[in-house]
Amino acid sequence: MGGDRESWLAAARRTLPAMRAWRMGFHLEPELSLEEEKTQEKVVAALNELGIPFRTFDDFHGVVGVIGAERSGPVVALRADMDALPVTECTDLPFRSRYPGKMHACGHDVHMAALLGAAAMLVRSSHSTGGPVKLIFQPAEEEGHEGGAQALIDRGCLADPKVDYVVGQHVDPALALGTVGWRIGPTMAAADDFTLTVIGKGGHASTPQQGPDAILVASEIVTGLQTLVSRVREPFDPVVVSVGSFHGGTRNNILPSEVVLEGTVRTFRSSTRDLIERSLKRRVRAIAASHGARVRVVYRRGYPTLVNPPGPTRVVAEGLSVELGRKNVVEVEHPLMGAEDFSRYLERVPGTFLRLGVGVADRPASLHSATFAPDERALVVGATALVVAAESLQRSPP
Ligand SMILES: [Zn+2]
Numbered sequence: 001m002g003g004d005r006e007s008w009l010a011a012a013r014r015t016l017p018a019m020r021a022w023r024m025g026f027h028l029e030p031e032l033s034l035e036e037e038k039t040q041e042k043v044v045a046a047l048n049e050l051g052i053p054f055r056t057f058d059d060f061h062g063v064v065g066v067i068g069a070e071r072s073g074p075v076v077a078l079r080a081d082m083d084a085l086p087v088t089e090c091t092d093l094p095f096r097s098r099y100p101g102k103m104h105a106c107g108h109d110v111h112m113a114a115l116l117g118a119a120a121m122l123v124r125s126s127h128s129t130g131g132p133v134k135l136i137f138q139p140a141e142e143e144g145h146e147g148g149a150q151a152l153i154d155r156g157c158l159a160d161p162k163v164d165y166v167v168g169q170h171v172d173p174a175l176a177l178g179t180v181g182w183r184i185g186p187t188m189a190a191a192d193d194f195t196l197t198v199i200g201k202g203g204h205a206s207t208p209q210q211g212p213d214a215i216l217v218a219s220e221i222v223t224g225l226q227t228l229v230s231r232v233r234e235p236f237d238p239v240v241v242s243v244g245s246f247h248g249g250t251r252n253n254i255l256p257s258e259v260v261l262e263g264t265v266r267t268f269r270s271s272t273r274d275l276i277e278r279s280l281k282r283r284v285r286a287i288a289a290s291h292g293a294r295v296r297v298v299y300r301r302g303y304p305t306l307v308n309p310p311g312p313t314r315v316v317a318e319g320l321s322v323e324l325g326r327k328n329v330v331e332v333e334h335p336l337m338g339a340e341d342f343s344r345y346l347e348r349v350p351g352t353f354l355r356l357g358v359g360v361a362d363r364p365a366s367l368h369s370a371t372f373a374p375d376e377r378a379l380v381v382g383a384t385a386l387v388v389a390a391e392s393l394q395r396s397p398p
Pocket residue numbers: 106142367368
């Protein structure tokens with residue numbers, strides 16, 4: 001930090017009232033994946049107000065802005081996701097969701113407000129960070145399959161000007177308010193999902209001997225799937241296989257002819273991802289066959305593993321330590337089994353994905369819960385983290 005200018009942290013504090021207002025606007029009117037129409041309008045209005053040129057798309061609610069397009073130097077893209085979740089909000093916030101069944105329960109409202117805050121700081125500061133900064137507002141992160149990142153990449157968000165580094169962040173209630181977390185290597189899991197339709201023979205429940213009982217076969221499949229975790233993968237390589245829904249039957253004395261199971265698979269290594277997919281299909285078919293039942297398997301790949309490359313991650317962590325103080329910048333020990341389509345940018349461009357601490361001791365709430373209410377003071381650190389990450393990568397490329 002040059003002694004003659006305001007620190008980024010101080011600039012962020014001055015920007016807090018604006019960030020708070022943006023965040024409130026997003027929070028009040030949450031929109032689900034691929035429906036982010038009003039959210040897009042709000043982002044567009046804020047960028048217009050800040051005088052930042054941007055691009056929108058006919059068929060998609062993303063917004064891509066750029067600050068200092070004429071500057072030479074590395075191009076850093078900063079990304080925030082825009083969508084909310086199908087959750088009915090149960091907080092006592094004065095600006096809680098207006099819509100039953102829709103809520104910003106994953107903190108994407110905070111991500112957008114922090115990115116707008118960072119943008120405001122960058123346009124108002126007399127100090128350029130050293131190169132163009134792209135602002136990526138991305139819909140449909142929660143969608144889970146194609147995801148909004150892929151859609152924006154397909155629409156050229158990493159080109160013109162070509163992006164050299166990409167940085168994103170996610171609120172994290174496990175990290176204390178005021179801190180930022182970083183991690184090198186695999187940081188979030190790959191997420192795939194499956195639907196298994198077990199086909200037996202329906203009939204009277206008093207005569208189960210007459211045909212394969214789909215309920216029994218499905219139950220054996222649920223238990224059998226756990227041996228993929230305990231006996232197929234390597235013990236030091238984290239894997240989760242969970243069945244989240246189990247549907248079949250109409251009443252106590254009728255055996256249904258069909259049971260449908262749905263579940264998710266989380267892995268880190270791509271070899272393990274292939275292995276679990278193959279083994280799951282084989283195991284499921286073998287269990288069904290051993291009962292003379294049939295099974296239809298649909299296995300869908302979702303987001304890839306999020307891997308933070310060491311070079312850019314270290315450069316950003318170092319820059320953050322200088323700005324925020326070493327004790328407020330923490331190396332996160334464990335990866336998360338959750339998934340993020342920020343991984344799709346990192347597959348193409350180096351960069352890093354940070355965690356923004358929103359944890360407060362006596363106010364525990366988890367992401368995706370109806371009571372999730374991150375402290376808005378995190379906006380100050382969030383906006384600072386984005387600006388400092390861009391500046392660090394542009395000044396001292398890894
Ligand atoms: Zn989420």
